[in-house]
Amino acid sequence: KERDQTMEKRIEKRRIVLLPIPVQGHITPMIQLGQGLNTKGFLITVAHGEINQVNHLPGFQFLTIPESLPMSQIKTLGPVEFLIKLNKTSEASFKNCIAQLLLQQDNDIACIIYDELMYFSEAVAKEFKIPSVIFTTASATNQVCGCVLSKLNADKFLIDIEDPEVQDKVVENLLQLRYKDLPTSGMGTLDRYLEICKEVFNRRTASGVIINTSSCLESSSLSWLQQELGVPVYPLGPLHITSSANCSLLEEDKSCIEWLNKQEPRSVIYIGLGSKAKMESKEVLEMAWGLFDSNQPFLWVIIESLPEEVSKIVSEKGYIVKWAPQSEVLAHPAVGGFWSHCGWNSTLESIAEGVPMICRPFTGEQKLNAKYIESVWRTGIKLEGEVERGGVERAVKRLLVDEEGAGMRERTLVLKEKLKASVRRGGSSYNALDELVKYLNTE
Numbered sequence: 001k002e003r004d005q006t007m008e009k010r011i012e013k014r015r016i017v018l019l020p021i022p023v024q025g026h027i028t029p030m031i032q033l034g035q036g037l038n039t040k041g042f043l044i045t046v047a048h049g050e051i052n053q054v055n056h057l058p059g060f061q062f063l064t065i066p067e068s069l070p071m072s073q074i075k076t077l078g079p080v081e082f083l084i085k086l087n088k089t090s091e092a093s094f095k096n097c098i099a100q101l102l103l104q105q106d107n108d109i110a111c112i113i114y115d116e117l118m119y120f121s122e123a124v125a126k127e128f129k130i131p132s133v134i135f136t137t138a139s140a141t142n143q144v145c146g147c148v149l150s151k152l153n154a155d156k157f158l159i160d161i162e163d164p165e166v167q168d169k170v171v172e173n174l175l176q177l178r179y180k181d182l183p184t185s186g187m188g189t190l191d192r193y194l195e196i197c198k199e200v201f202n203r204r205t206a207s208g209v210i211i212n213t214s215s216c217l218e219s220s221s222l223s224w225l226q227q228e229l230g231v232p233v234y235p236l237g238p239l240h241i242t243s244s245a246n247c248s249l250l251e252e253d254k255s256c257i258e259w260l261n262k263q264e265p266r267s268v269i270y271i272g273l274g275s276k277a278k279m280e281s282k283e284v285l286e287m288a289w290g291l292f293d294s295n296q297p298f299l300w301v302i303i304e305s306l307p308e309e310v311s312k313i314v315s316e317k318g319y320i321v322k323w324a325p326q327s328e329v330l331a332h333p334a335v336g337g338f339w340s341h342c343g344w345n346s347t348l349e350s351i352a353e354g355v356p357m358i359c360r361p362f363t364g365e366q367k368l369n370a371k372y373i374e375s376v377w378r379t380g381i382k383l384e385g386e387v388e389r390g391g392v393e394r395a396v397k398r399l400l401v402d403e404e405g406a407g408m409r410e411r412t413l414v415l416k417e418k419l420k421a422s423v424r425r426g427g428s429s430y431n432a433l434d435e436l437v438k439y440l441n442t443e
């Protein structure tokens with residue numbers, strides 16, 4: 001018993017440093033992971049930049065790393081160039097931050113867990129001889145794609161993947177995915193994308209990889225990673241099911257819940273295209289007409305201000321907010337479908353509430369997630385080509401009114417139950433978290 005108590009005391013004092021990339025879709029799951037580890041007895045320090053801070057969580061310590069590259073440059077540089085530059089310029093300030101933390105009394109750092117895109121952290125962890133673990137906020141399949149592409153490129157086997165002739169071909173060794181499904185579009189040139197892949201998906205000296213996914217969603221990708229990576233893989237998601245942390249960077253407009261309360265069960269299409277999507281005004285107008293013609297009520301998250309014509313169309317059957325409490329919306333009984341850009345968090349949140357989807361991916365891994373939603377889990381439909389009102393109307397009806405949509409909802413509900421089971425005691429995600437904790441305690 002005495003030994004147990006000493007052990008508990010030791011665990012209580014152990015600190016984990018988390019290093020998220022400061023954008024919504026990455027901060028939220030990182031903080032949720034921190035909450036999970038906090039309940040297992042670890043002290044949590046979140047090291048983050050000067051903007052987009054979430055710093056009001058009980059039991060968490062927050063440290064500001066002076067910004068080496070303003071986040072605003074993500075728009076001017078594009079995501080890949082931004083990341084490459086960020087990683088080149090951030091090491092020194094993170095090193096200072098860890099050095100200061102180590103100077104403080106009692107600070108025994110058990111591990112640095114960093115977002116896979118913040119790969120400069122690896123050198124810092126190594127310098128201080130602190131174990132490190134990578135955290136992936138995207139799907140396991142996205143990681144498989146990155147690894148396979150890097151390998152094909154290194155072996156000089158990579159063909160011209162932008163050639164329209166090869167788009168429908170299945171990529172060698174890649175889970176029946178075709179070149180057109182790969183998460184490469186909108187990421188700048190292929191060479192620069194591959195440069196990032198080489199850094200992100202080359203495991204270097206990290207001791208493991210945590211993925212916000214569940215084995216019931218991506219078992220073949222996870223088996224592939226478990227075999228190929230040579231370090232333990234911890235699929236312990238979806239983290240949002242077990243965490244109550246609200247990490248919204250924008251103020252949530254809760255008035256939409258009152259509006260939802262007045263709608264029929266499963267009648268509403270919820271439209272949320274992520275924190276970064278921007279749409280052309282012509283597309284917005286076509287969407288508005290299509291939604292109006294579908295005759296279903298709709299809740300639309302739209303950051304841009306709307307032209308008067310659109311506001312008029314919308315005011316009859318729709319409700320607009322600038323930022324919604326998304327998890328609450330998806331859990332609401334009035335919501336029957338989710339029109340999404342298919343970011344990985346939105347995908348997990350939708351499945352976890354049993355809500356089928358209309359997929360309208362913009363870039364990168366969103367396309368891959370859409371492919372899984374439509375063809376692997378068969379819990380949604382893809383809206384391809386130009387947005388025009390007839391197509392929008394048909395897609396909404398297929399999802400909310402037709403038999404086809406009922407089938408998708410049924411399959412989503414089955415997955416919902418599997419996800420819930422995976423995070424319950426004895427489930428695969430529950431066990432993966434336990435394995436991670438065991439590892440952290442032995443370090």
Ligand code: UDP
Pocket residue numbers: 024025026028248272274275276301322323324325326327342343344345346347349
């Ligand atoms: N989100 C939200 N309110 C909104 C729109 C989005 O709370 O009105 C949240 C959503 O629940 C998700 C995150 O923002 O957790 C978006 O992450 P995702 O990976 O889906 O997309 P990203 O913004 O990273 O492209």
